[in-house]
Amino acid sequence: MTALDAHDPDQAFQDATSVCDWNFARHMPATARDRILSAASYLFCHNGFSATGIDTIVARAGTAKATLYNHFASKDVLIEAVLEAEGTAWRRWFFGRLQQVRGGPDQRVLAVFDVLHDWFADENYFGCPFINAVAEFETGNPSIRAAADVHKAHLFTWLKAAAIEMQAEQPESVARAIVVLVDGAIVAAQHARNPGFALDARRVAAVYLDSVRA
């Protein structure tokens, strides 16, 4: 850990500024609140939620501990705020990329896995923060599960709309199938540190979508 040289904010955000920008922590944050959110997000994703202490966060953010507790009532509240900020930024990036795709609904669904591939290839990819949070707080904090539910609902809704557009007979069933492929790619790529699982998932999705086309 380099908690000491991270005392300088410029230094702290240097290694987080590269490749693509799915992570809101990439943008040099102006306010102290944003610096805290950004530092916490980086550390939570790298080292886990419980394993990351408040002192490490404020050291990386370059703020005083009192400032953190002025903005966030407790570590749990901070975790929820990080998940919400990270989720919002990720969805903006993800669905923004998908909006640029030309082609029919099935092409758009297949593009999901291309965008995932870019995500997985990032050096700062350590799995989906929501999946990791649910894994860590299994039966502990219910509001963390709720945040994950909201996040996953966005993807499900998008997929179901695409399935309807491609006139699938059971659009919810199609959406669930693609969700399984997305979650599986996320976890497999995280474990193997190999973005290629996105393309494996894509192959399967292509075959599957062929079978449900009206």
Added chain:
Amino acid sequence: MTALDAHDPDQAFQDATSVCDWNFARHMPATARDRILSAASYLFCHNGFSATGIDTIVARAGTAKATLYNHFASKDVLIEAVLEAEGTAWRRWFFGRLQQVRGGPDQRVLAVFDVLHDWFADENYFGCPFINAVAEFETGNPSIRAAADVHKAHLFTWLKAAAIEMQAEQPESVARAIVVLVDGAIVAAQHARNPGFALDARRVAAVYLDSVRA
């Protein structure tokens, strides 16, 4: 938490004895070492690794703390031992179930998702311990990742053998695809608390296997 009444070992294992037996913690353990492993496994899976303290483990196991440290040098060593024991028991159950399946290799691969469904339906299902452990110790303890790799390698090898048997052109590619579906089903079922995702994954796998049959 019922750490107090769990002082009685019989009581402690009562709520863990039901349905099916993928979990070695189900069997009333004889030795103190097994009781510790079993209690730790239960608590780690329910509440997470960091969130579970040594005192809670020995309270549930009904042993003295010194006994725990006689058998396991540290909490990290205990975590590794739990993962190994849980992984061994799970694989014995899982592949044992698959060995009873009649039919060709594709029928055997599809049966994977039926067995997963039974796993997901268990009231003590809280996701795959290895996936959860990697999520929690992302960059922390390398030997935990190694244990997860070993576990996943067993499944991959089994799937690849089945793919070879069904004369797929690229058996490794087929195995990776099924791994994605398995991981996805595990995570989706864990998040939604809905075992049905195993059947969604199965539908997709059936279509996919049709497409790769020689």
Added chain:
DNA sequence: TGAAAAACATACAGCTCTGTACAGTTGCAT
């Protein structure tokens, strides 16, 4: 039966972590 090994109960040392207190400093708007 009797000695050795294992397990038990309890207390506690040492450390880390969360969250608070407080006095001093900066920045900004009117």
Added chain:
DNA sequence: ATGCAACTGTACAGAGCTGTATGTTTTTCA
């Protein structure tokens, strides 16, 4: 310029957690 709000730096209280020490009781096995 001045007042206000936000931020800083440091210290510390309180709790919890890991791991150890010690003396007693139970189990094992020859």
